[in-house]
Amino acid sequence: MAHEGRKVTLDHGVHAQSRISADLPSDVASAAYARVDAMARKLRLSDSSRNLDQLRADVFADLLLGNDPGVVVPQSAAMVYLHMPIDTALSMSETGASIDGIGPVPAAYAREIMTNPKSTWRKVLCDPATGNPVDLGRSSYRPNSTIRKVVEVRDRMCVVPWCRRPARHCDFDHQQQWARDGGSTSTSNAAPRCRRHHRMKNAPGWVTHYDPVHGTSSVTTPLGVTYTDKHETVLPPRSSDPDDRTSDTPPF
Numbered sequence: 001m002a003h004e005g006r007k008v009t010l011d012h013g014v015h016a017q018s019r020i021s022a023d024l025p026s027d028v029a030s031a032a033y034a035r036v037d038a039m040a041r042k043l044r045l046s047d048s049s050r051n052l053d054q055l056r057a058d059v060f061a062d063l064l065l066g067n068d069p070g071v072v073v074p075q076s077a078a079m080v081y082l083h084m085p086i087d088t089a090l091s092m093s094e095t096g097a098s099i100d101g102i103g104p105v106p107a108a109y110a111r112e113i114m115t116n117p118k119s120t121w122r123k124v125l126c127d128p129a130t131g132n133p134v135d136l137g138r139s140s141y142r143p144n145s146t147i148r149k150v151v152e153v154r155d156r157m158c159v160v161p162w163c164r165r166p167a168r169h170c171d172f173d174h175q176q177q178w179a180r181d182g183g184s185t186s187t188s189n190a191a192p193r194c195r196r197h198h199r200m201k202n203a204p205g206w207v208t209h210y211d212p213v214h215g216t217s218s219v220t221t222p223l224g225v226t227y228t229d230k231h232e233t234v235l236p237p238r239s240s241d242p243d244d245r246t247s248d249t250p251p252f
């Protein structure tokens with residue numbers, strides 16, 4: 001019996017809660033559940049602050065992350081891009097926070113992440129006219145890596161109109177090829193494209209275009225059908241069209 005349909009799936013739900021599930025041969029799934037359950041029941045003897053469901057969930061996560069269940073270990077810091085307006089950060093507002101790649105989260109949860117001692121803060125500077133990030137604060141990242149991160153935060157997913165692949169799992173594509181066309185490594189010449197669509201861009205007959213300032217992208221297939229899309233900016237732009245502003249007027 002090959003169990004060819006076995007798989008692991010991840011679905012992001014509301015309230016910053018996601019579901020990870022695995023389709024496995026029944027004997028393997030039963031054995032895995034029994035192990036998680038037994039460890040949770042053992043922890044329950046000395047931990048009354050969590051119910052059995054919560055303990056099983058925590059044990060499950062600890063096992064997958066390589067932690068000893070029930071033992072507090074220093075965690076490797078995950079870089080979470082939390083987009084939140086300053087008034088939300090200061091508890092003056094309860095809306096507008098979102099996690100990169102997941103979506104809107106409750107403000108209280110966003111503040112909890114923000115104030116966690118293990119969290120790393122990255123300042124995301126946004127152009128007030130376009131609402132798009134233009135730079136990240138100083139860090140140990142090398143310049144090219146910083147540009148890559150700015151592009152990930154800005155575009156959030158593969159720029160091909162129908163593709164939802166998160167930018168962090170995409171290739172960093174130079175719109176104008178660096179070697180062949182002299183394209184620069186800069187935010188204005190970069191776009192996340194998943195591996196498949198990166199290859200598609202260079203395949204004969206396909207015409208792709210991406211305008212990072214307006215967030216518009218289009219793909220024309222070899223049969224001449226054009227698909228277009230426009231992604232939302234990270235923050236709402238103050239001006240409806242970034243071209244409206246006069247560049248020599250100070251932004252204050």
Ligand SMILES: [Zn+2]
Pocket residue numbers: 158159160163164165193194195196197
């Ligand atoms: Zn894609």
